[in-house]
Amino acid sequence: MPETRDKLLYPAFSLAERLATDKLPASACYQCRKCSCGCPLTFAMDLLPHQVIQLALLGQEEKVLASNTIWVCSSCETCTTRCPNGIDIAGVMDWFKEQAVQQKKAVPQPEVAAFHRFFLESIRAGKGRVSEMNLVGRFTFFKMRRKFAVRELRENMKLGWELMKRGRMRLLGSHAPEGQTEIQEILKLMKS
Amino acid sequence: MKVSYYPGCSLENTAIDYAASIAGVTPLLDVELEEIKDWNCCGATAAHSINQELALALPARNLMTAEKMGRDVVAPCALCFNRLKVAEKSLKNPAGNPLGLSYPGTIKIWDLLDYLTQEDYLHNLSQKAKRPLTDLQAVSYYGCLVARPPAVTDKTDCENPQNMERLLEVLGATPLDWSFKTDCCGAGLALARPDIIDTLTQRLYERALAAGAECFVVSCQMCQANLDLTQERISRKFGKSYYLPVFYFTEIIGLALGHPQAKEWLAKHLVNPLPLLQKKGLI
Numbered sequence: 001m002p003e004t005r006d007k008l009l010y011p012a013f014s015l016a017e018r019l020a021t022d023k024l025p026a027s028a029c030y031q032c033r034k035c036s037c038g039c040p041l042t043f044a045m046d047l048l049p050h051q052v053i054q055l056a057l058l059g060q061e062e063k064v065l066a067s068n069t070i071w072v073c074s075s076c077e078t079c080t081t082r083c084p085n086g087i088d089i090a091g092v093m094d095w096f097k098e099q100a101v102q103q104k105k106a107v108p109q110p111e112v113a114a115f116h117r118f119f120l121e122s123i124r125a126g127k128g129r130v131s132e133m134n135l136v137g138r139f140t141f142f143k144m145r146r147k148f149a150v151r152e153l154r155e156n157m158k159l160g161w162e163l164m165k166r167g168r169m170r171l172l173g174s175h176a177p178e179g180q181t182e183i184q185e186i187l188k189l190m191k192s
Numbered sequence: 193m194k195v196s197y198y199p200g201c202s203l204e205n206t207a208i209d210y211a212a213s214i215a216g217v218t219p220l221l222d223v224e225l226e227e228i229k230d231w232n233c234c235g236a237t238a239a240h241s242i243n244q245e246l247a248l249a250l251p252a253r254n255l256m257t258a259e260k261m262g263r264d265v266v267a268p269c270a271l272c273f274n275r276l277k278v279a280e281k282s283l284k285n286p287a288g289n290p291l292g293l294s295y296p297g298t299i300k301i302w303d304l305l306d307y308l309t310q311e312d313y314l315h316n317l318s319q320k321a322k323r324p325l326t327d328l329q330a331v332s333y334y335g336c337l338v339a340r341p342p343a344v345t346d347k348t349d350c351e352n353p354q355n356m357e358r359l360l361e362v363l364g365a366t367p368l369d370w371s372f373k374t375d376c377c378g379a380g381l382a383l384a385r386p387d388i389i390d391t392l393t394q395r396l397y398e399r400a401l402a403a404g405a406e407c408f409v410v411s412c413q414m415c416q417a418n419l420d421l422t423q424e425r426i427s428r429k430f431g432k433s434y435y436l437p438v439f440y441f442t443e444i445i446g447l448a449l450g451h452p453q454a455k456e457w458l459a460k461h462l463v464n465p466l467p468l469l470q471k472k473g474l475i
Contacts, residue, residue: 074378111385178230
């Protein structure tokens with residue numbers, strides 16, 4: 001495949017440079033794979049963490065943006081902690097997620113991306129604090145519209161009821177904190 | 193000792209049992225908690241995943257308020273703690289911070305478990321433990337973000353923390369050694385990818401049982417939720433009947449100190465701990 005060959009022989013260094021500019025230098029990676037060996041989520045990944053770094057250094061942005069890996073990473077920070085070259089691998093995963101959102105890419109893990117979006121919007125709905133009811137309600141609606149699964153819905157509703165009985169989930173959210181001018185100013189950083 | 197307190201959103205919702213046990217046991221140790229005035233959400237995993245600016249600005253506001261209040265901050269939530277530390281590192285960067293804020297940084301940010309397991313408090317607890325938790329076989333489960341990454345958390349023992357074990361010993365319980373104390377439970381993927389939670393959490397159940405555990409003790413409400421709320425589902429899925437109650441360390445303190453409300457906190461769990469405690473003669 002000449003196109004792939006060209007990409008590998010003449011990598012686009014601009015991607016590595018963009019990462020470095022955003023305080024996520026990765027070029028010290030020597031592919032020891034310690035990140036992938038310690039990662040608890042590899043069973044759900046299509047690219048292993050060390051491959052994400054390698055592809056990033058080769059400028060293969062599209063491949064990384066199309067991967068499940070960046071979205072199923074749980075940000076447990078094991079890779080970042082153990083990298084012998086001090087590369088913030090979990091930070092690189094976040095960087096690609098944000099790129100995917102900014103570039104409006106088709107995300108291979110739409111549930112995860114939607115959850116993050118709804119979470120942030122629920123902070124707005126709760127005027128600075130998460131409204132769990134808003135978050136869970138919207139997310140469930142989103143998921144059921146994509147794929148209606150009676151059993152899952154019934155299980156979730158049962159769990160929700162058990163939590164409500166115990167006061168661990170409430171119909172009404174927390175009281176909104178004061179200092180709304182400041183909080184609303186910060187929430188403007190939400191683009192949509 | 194009076195300290196500032198950043199409870200975080202979960203402690204007003206799914207983790208009200210954690211919040212209640214903290215409110216119950218801190219006065220017994222002469223710790224007075226004062227909430228950070230008008231605190232806001234730290235943005236959690238969602239913000240640092242898709243919006244770095246927001247992920248810094250949200251905790252930075254809380255930190256600035258805490259600094260004005262002038263006392264050290266304790267955070268019971270691992271994620272809140274981690275995000276406060278990220279904000280601290282960024283605001284203290286001598287090269288300037290992206291928010292352009294001036295932050296003297298005279299206060300210290302504590303994870304609640306670390307705060308309450310300082311030598312003095314452990315000594316105090318050993319004196320006050322009225323009902324030692326004799327023979328309670330427990331694994332300590334710290335989760336991820338209190339410890340990692342050390343460049344953010346300033347922890348020296350992030351691969352093998354020991355302070356929860358020391359606490360359990362002081363309270364008369366039997367802390368068991370196991371290799372999964374800082375492994376991930378799947379955290380914020382709970383709603384979006386419950387299948388991942390099931391895989392990771394079932395592994396934790398298995399490893400805890402292999403170590404001889406009868407229960408988990410945790411210091412993170414995300415860990416508590418993923419271990420407690422899913423136990424019935426995971427049992428069904430894997431065709432096993434797991435029974436591993438998941439205690440907050442503050443509930444364990446309350447039990448050992450004979451706090452009258454301990455039973456009420458425990459009643460909020462989905463995996464009912466009372467049969468275990470009754471079997472051990474601890475309640």
